[in-house]
Amino acid sequence: MKVSVKVPATSANIGPGFDCMGLALPIYNIVTVEETVLPGTGIDINILSGDLDDLSLDQIPLDENSIIYKAIEVLYNSIGQTPSELRITVNTSIPLTKGLGSSSSVIVGGLIAANELLGRPADKAALLSIATEIEGHPDNVTPAIVGGLVIASQEDDGSVIYRKINWPDEWQITVCIPDFELSTDIARSVLPQEVPLKDAIFNVQRVGLFIEAVNAKDADLMKVALKDRLHQPYRTKLVPGLSEITENLRHEDNVLGCVLSGAGPSLLVFSHKNSLDKIKSIVRDTWSQMNVKADIRTLPVEQNGAVVLQQDD
Ligand code: HSE
Numbered sequence: 304m305k306v307s308v309k310v311p312a313t314s315a316n317i318g319p320g321f322d323c324m325g326l327a328l329p330i331y332n333i334v335t336v337e338e339t340v341l342p343g344t345g346i347d348i349n350i351l352s353g354d355l356d357d358l359s360l361d362q363i364p365l366d367e368n369s370i371i372y373k374a375i376e377v378l379y380n381s382i383g384q385t386p387s388e389l390r391i392t393v394n395t396s397i398p399l400t401k402g403l404g405s406s407s408s409v410i411v412g413g414l415i416a417a418n419e420l421l422g423r424p425a426d427k428a429a430l431l432s433i434a435t436e437i438e439g440h441p442d443n444v445t446p447a448i449v450g451g452l453v454i455a456s457q458e459d460d461g462s463v464i465y466r467k468i469n470w471p472d473e474w475q476i477t478v479c480i481p482d483f484e485l486s487t488d489i490a491r492s493v494l495p496q497e498v499p500l501k502d503a504i505f506n507v508q509r510v511g512l513f514i515e516a517v518n519a520k521d522a523d524l525m526k527v528a529l530k531d532r533l534h535q536p537y538r539t540k541l542v543p544g545l546s547e548i549t550e551n552l553r554h555e556d557n558v559l560g561c562v563l564s565g566a567g568p569s570l571l572v573f574s575h576k577n578s579l580d581k582i583k584s585i586v587r588d589t590w591s592q593m594n595v596k597a598d599i600r601t602l603p604v605e606q607n608g609a610v611v612l613q614q615d616d
Pocket residue numbers: 315316321322323440442443487490491534565566
């Protein structure tokens with residue numbers, strides 16, 4: 304039996320919502336898991352670079368240390384089984400180590416495919432909980448599973464509570480992907496274990512304002528709400544161009560804000576429809592002065608989460 308699952312890219316944090324807000328984007332990885340017929344074939348993992356020309360693909364472990372294998376193993380183990388004869392293929396279009404949820408996509412794709420192979424022992428709530436446990440936070444895996452813009456928390460019992468928020472169609476999201484990489488492990492290692500109370504209060508205020516700004520489509524409120532003091536100030540030194548791009552965009556009336564996508568190094572620029580060309584050239588030119596090339600795309604929020612594409616017996 305063989306199952307393919309299409310999983311969207313995701314952008315986490317969205318300014319103040321560190322480890323709790325994220326949105327899905329229309330860039331996809333396709334994860335295929337197949338039970339091989341010949342006994343003793345073991346686990347065979349293949350990464351195929353869809354439309355990616357990405358050297359970092361070579362760094363992905365293709366054995367039992369692979370995060371996708373670990374995700375599949377957790378699901379098998381949850382019903383007392385061990386995966387033994389599987390061919391796993393990931394067809395990637397989500398750039399790796401760019402802050403666009405590539406690891407979440409393979410965790411989610413692996414879990415959903417394994418769940419189908421095993422006759423769906425896990426419901427959506429269980430998949431959310433397992434995926435969050437593996438990833439460590441719910442802000443990428445939740446939109447990868449349910450789509451849209453979400454705010455999510457993981458409770459002490461492991462369950463994930465989330466709500467979708469409607470992103471205003473008239474607000475544009477421009478995803479700016481530089482040609483350098485930043486691993487999430489490194490980007491998390493620079494964060495302090497404790498933060499000043501005033502910074503925690505600052506972010507709590509902004510998350511509240513963010514929800515109201517989106518619901519009321521209030522652009523002035525959004526400009527205030529997109530600020531963050533919990534992760535971006537510590538990561539700025541790891542992302543050449545972040546402070547310069549933010550500063551250069553600050554003078555553009557149509558820009559609502561510029562934030563790190565997840566742990567970076569990609570950036571999201573939120574804006575009104577007009578001035579998109581100007582915004583793109585500001586980002587491109589600022590990075591270009593630092594010899595950084597960028598792939599810049601204006602994309603809608605993907606409203607669908609992961610979908611099972613194909614199931615062959
Ligand atoms: N919230 C996470 C972070 C997203 O910023 O580290 C990246 O996995």
